[in-house]
Amino acid sequence: MHRRSPRVLAPSWLRSLTLSSFAVGGLFVAAPAHAAETSEAPATIVDVSMQDGELTARIRWSAESKDLPEEVEVLSYDGTEKPSAGERLTPKPGEESEVKLSGAVQEPWETGWAQRLVVREAKGRELASQPYDVSLACEDEKTCQLTATPGISASREVLHVSNGLQKTLATIEKELGAKEFDLVHEVARREPSLFGEALSYAQGKFKYGPAEGCQCTWQTTYARSNTSGTSLGAAHDLYARPLLQTRPANARLSTQGTSRITLTLNCTSLASILFQHVGIRQPGGLVKPVLMPQPVYSTCAGTCSGRFSHFGRITGLVTAQSTSPFPPPPSSTARPWSRASTTWATPRARS
Secondary structure, three states, X not given: OOOOOOOOOXXXXXXXXXXXXXXXXXXXXXXXXXXXXXXXXXXXXXXXXXXXXXEEEEEEEOOOHHHOOOOEEEEEEOOOOOEEEEEEEOOOOOOEEEEEEOOOOOOHHHHOOEEEEEEXXXXXXXXXXXXXXXXXXXXXXXXXXXXXXXXXXXOOOOEEOOHHHHXXXXXXXXXXXXXXXXXXXXXXXXXXXXXXXXXXXXXXXXXXXXXXXXXEEEEEEEEEEEEEEOOOOOOOOOOOOOOOOOOOEEEEEEEEEEEEEEEEEEEEEEEEEEXXXXXXXXXXXXXXXXXXXXXXXXXOOOOOOXXXXXXXXXXXXXXXXXXXXXXXXXXXXXXXXXXXXXXXXXXXOOO
């Protein structure tokens, strides 16, 4: 059992951070896309998930064929930035493709739970990139399967946490104070559905932190909602397709949603640790036993605190009307109109 006074100093790199590090946010965490984009990207990764034990991505292609190469590569990178799988695709303008990358997610408890998906052309130019977070969903305390969801880019030592787990951890800290607690057990006792994520979180926290003393780790949450209208892609893209050129047509797309990113510093002291074998399902039904840590912590007070928060509200409306077939006679009219706006909150930081 290892325990040290809460007065143990935080690492020197942590003490040297300035306020600007949080205000910019790019040192640790970055959103997956920029709100100021004004033209349709050649490729947009709409979603990332695990289906039948394999990493599955949905990709939307630009309606403009001139923007697309004849063939692209879809590549996955593990948490160490090493390629883990790849597939070749032929883009179809204006359509969506679904691709499965066999073997893309292997042993994230060794390579890292935060990974990345890239679409690139044969010459190597990157057309789209989407970080994704791997975690566990468990049938019971002995058997789990891998999951994947769209995430955000962050440096490797930052732990990616869902909003549900973040709220549960805050509740545990509030209720137990400086008392020792079994992290996985206390999370599962309050929210059984979070047992798997608590396992992967505890493994990441134990792997990237010191084995003793007051351990301070960065953790980030990312939430995205689509409250109405056209479904938002992983990068909040909204594009109207070209109207038919052979007959009168109308097009109207609208969307509303929000995006929230937070980065917080969490400080705990490791009291003791147990290891337990958990069976993780592999493609084909094979269950692989993996030794997972179940640490006992107590909350401690580090010498530095920090928080970065970013909230974005996305609204967009695009309409177009064509009253005549193509090519139009001199008397025809075409009335395009569009409006789009994005509102961002001011980031807050303290250290």
